[in-house]
Amino acid sequence: MEVTAQQLVAGGDALARLPSGKVIFVEGALPGEVVRVQLTDTRKDFGRATVEEILSASPDRREPPCPHVADGCGGCSWQHMSPEGQYEAKVRIVAESLARTGKVSSAAAEVENIVRFGAVEPVGSRTTIRVAFDAEGKPGFRARSSHDVVAIKKCLVAHPLLNEALSHISAAPGSDAEVVLRCSVSTGVVGALVYGFEEDIDGLDAVDVLGDEARISERIDTQDFGISMGAFFQSSPQAAELLVRAVRTMAGAEALSGSFGPVVDAYGGGGLLAASLVPLHVPVVLIEDNEFAIDDAKQNLRAHQAKIVPVPVEEWRASAAGIIIADPARSGMGANAVKALAASGAPRFVLVSCDPAAGSRDVRLLTEAGYVVDAVGVLDLFPHTNHLEMITSLSLNKEMRVGPNGETFALGDVPPAA
Structure with a gap:
């Protein structure tokens, strides 16, 4: 069926209406686009759908710059839209x-x-990422709205220090462990925090500090901040x-x-x-x-x-x-x-x-x-x-x-x- 996307809403999907007037939330559509959709969930008050074909594209639409989007990685769900x-x-x-x-x-x-x-x-700036592992133990990120893991070799938004560390780590096949990687731009130090069994993870010798009490130092403007791996930071x-x-x-x-x-x-x-x-x-x-x-x-x-x-x-x-x-x-x-x-x-x-x-x-x-x-x-x-x-x-x-x-x-x- 064909619908016209109206606006993006909290959560990232586009709001559209069926001919009956019923609201549906369309994954992958942009405001103003005419799209052919496939309903994936129908409820009393609303439905959910995915884009099957773009019949009239928004001027803000672009090809996602990261190849892992086509693989199903759910980390960056708006790469098909211009930064503006x-x-x-x-x-x-x-x-x-x-x-x-x-x-x-x-x-x-x-x-x-x-x-x-x-x-x-928008590229190469993020200094904290959380990595899961697929069935073979390869590192990656969750697919959108799924627990499945899409293996990646390099993350577009991650700082180069994290991508270097990412290239060294893997997990025992079937492990459900996850690893938070955090780096300091000012010192070059990379830290890791493992959720699950640490012995499941190979390659941790590629990081400098390990564990929730481990601390890195980062300069923000003109001040140096101590940041524990077990604490939130920007x-x-x-x-x-x-x-x-x-x-x-x-x-x-x-x-x-x-x-x-x-x-x-x-x-x-x-x-x-x-x-x-x-x-x-x-x-x-x-x-x-x-x-x-x-x-x-x-x-x-x-x-x-x-x-x-x-x-x-x-x-x-x-x-x-x-x-x-x-x-x-x-x-x-x-x-x-x-x-x-x-x-x-x-x-x-x-x-x-x-x-x-x-x-x-x-x-x-x-x-x-x-x-x-x-x-x-x-x-x-x-x-x-x-x-x-x-x-x-x-x-x-x-x-x-x-x-x-x-x-x-x-x-x-x-x-x-x-």
Whole structure:
């Protein structure tokens, strides 16, 4: 059957409608294309399909630059789209998600007003990859929407140091082990972390450090950061630098200077944002519950006026704050974490979200807690994929206050009891 793709949606597929009006999500189609599709899943409210033939192609369509796409590798599902098309699609996904899920009506969330913070280099920049192994023990990545592994010899987006390490490793046939490889651009050190049986993996002597406690050093702008293999870090130094600059812009110099009060870095990891953004004399509270990231933060923030709180964000006992910067995992903050952070009464809030649906939900929760959206930005740290960073700047409504349990009440009213 023939359909016309309308827009790309969160998850990366194109939305289209059957002649009956039923919505289907089409894998591989681009906005405006007329395609012949094969239905792969039909449900009451929607269906899923794949492209059988492109009858009218988008000007943004191109041949995927990586040969492993034709082999079925699911690592980079948007390689068939131009970099410019990818970026604008991500901006539109954010605008749609904020309107639909976030219930945001602010002009700041409209497509033309969303701040474009740029993208990392689309080839050879990624310094962390997670590798699985096929039945023969060859390294590769998962096929899209599948546990099958597509063997690869070289990854287009991976840094050359990782591709060199990748060429040496293999696994025992049938092993379900996976290996995270991470490299430092500034030092050339390569680390590995094995999930599963380490003895299943051959070639680990090609890496310099091994295990979740192993640490590499990376320079971000002018600072050196210790990064444990067992802790999260951005996909590359360039990604980290772009993120720091974007958050600095959205937070504003006055808030970061401590003029409004201490800076709170929620989901602070190893301290990238706190160490990069907060002057040494300004008090900063970093909230983090990953033990390896906490150890990194202690090292990376040793020159700062930093207090590290080793608890989940939702368990933080709020103290006064001038600005909160939150960079949660893909699942977002959720109601309990928003409640805990809002209880600080921080007049400024910057939220970094790597999932537009979860981020938009969190924005809605923040607006319900008395915040208003001032600006929205998009950063592309994962070219060739549907993944994105949505950065939302909010301020506390001066006509509202936030109580100790996250409730909002008008100025002049008696605040709720704790």
